[in-house]
Amino acid sequence: MDLVEKVKELCLEFKEENLAKAIERFATLTQGIEKTRGEAFAKAGIYGFLEGILTTLKMKYSDEKIETLLHEVKTAREEAEALLRKPKPPLLVDNDL
Secondary structure, three states, X not given: OOHHHHHHHHHHHOOOHHHHHHXXXXXXXXXXXXXXXXXXXXXXXXXHHHHHHHXXXXXXXXXXXXXXXXXXXXXXXXXXXXXHOOOOOOOOOHHHO
């Protein structure tokens, strides 16, 4: 099961149906971006959105499931964003000239 589904299920568990619907809409919107901007860009956006929702749930409810899922989503977002960073060019060494 992917992270989007896990967060939606958690929202439904806490009776936050509107958040679950918002996640579904955002994921649908992001599918169009994936074709033009790339998969890593789309995933970073979705994971960032999920991270915001989980942070809000964490402030509202005190539950270990939220903490665990927030950590998973944050790690996935960081990994997706790492793929978007431009690599740093190697420094020139005197022998290369």
